[in-house]
Amino acid sequence: xSDGQNSGLSKGRRAAITRQNNAKTLxxxxxxxxxxxxxxAEAKKEIRRELAAAAEGLxxxxxxxxxxxxxxxxxxxxxxxxxxARVLYSQGGGGDHELSVRxxxxxxxxxxxxxxxFGAAPHIAGGQHEGKQHPGAPAQPFFYPTIRxxxxxxxxxxxxxxxxxxxxxxxxx
Numbered sequence: 001x002s003d004g005q006n007s008g009l010s011k012g013r014r015a016a017i018t019r020q021n022n023a024k025t026l027x028x029x030x031x032x033x034x035x036x037x038x039x040x041a042e043a044k045k046e047i048r049r050e051l052a053a054a055a056e057g058l059x060x061x062x063x064x065x066x067x068x069x070x071x072x073x074x075x076x077x078x079x080x081x082x083x084x085a086r087v088l089y090s091q092g093g094g095g096d097h098e099l100s101v102r103x104x105x106x107x108x109x110x111x112x113x114x115x116x117x118f119g120a121a122p123h124i125a126g127g128q129h130e131g132k133q134h135p136g137a138p139a140q141p142f143f144y145p146t147i148r149x150x151x152x153x154x155x156x157x158x159x160x161x162x163x164x165x166x167x168x169x170x171x172x173x
Contacts, residue, residue: 033097039165040165040169042165042168043165043166043168043169044099044165046161046165046168047099047158047161047162047165048098048099049161050157050158050160050161051081051099051100051101051158051161052079052081053157054101054150054154054157055079055103056079057150058103058146058147058150058154059077059078059079059103061146062077062103062142062143062146063075063077065145065146066105066116066140066142067116067140067142072109072110073105073106073112073113073116076104076105076106076107076109076110076113077103077104078103078104079101079102079103079104080101080102080104081102082097082098082099082100082101082102083097083098083100084102086102086104087102087104087106087107088107103147105117105142105143115137116139116140117139117140117143117144118139118141119136119137119138119139119140120134120136120137121136122134122136123136
């Protein structure tokens with residue numbers, strides 16, 4: 001149920017619905033994890049190759065879309081497999097399984113990817129520039145439009161890799 005549908009329910013009932021939905025999500029994740037454990041090693045290699053190609057293609061497109069001043073943000077756009085440690089101070093996401101990838105923009109030295117992507121409202125600065133008026137900055141989206149624009153193509157490519165891997169696994173002795 002969406003929040004609009006839950007608004008007429010008591011707080012306790014909404015909490016119960018949330019717990020039920022969380023339990024369903026955990027059960028689904030457990031089923032997926034069990035299924036993924038049964039995938040043969042050769043099939044996993046093929047799927048990871050396809051994921052790597054898709055992730056690198058997204059990174060190349062993002063690097064072409066990101067506004068460049070120093071080039072540091074552009075150069076920080078990278079990917080890793082989901083079972084590898086995430087890049088600290090980065091924007092982005094992905095799964096946490098060996099058959100997923102995590103694409104990120106930003107790192108320890110480049111901590112402003114989210115400000116470029118979403119923009120910043122005018123405000124009084126704090127910290128090192130305490131009290132100064134910041135004029136704000138317009139959003140210059142490069143990350144999520146790239147993901148959304150390529151989602152179907154990547155889903156299709158990864159699905160085809162899974163199908164090929166399953167067929168190979170079935171046909172091998």
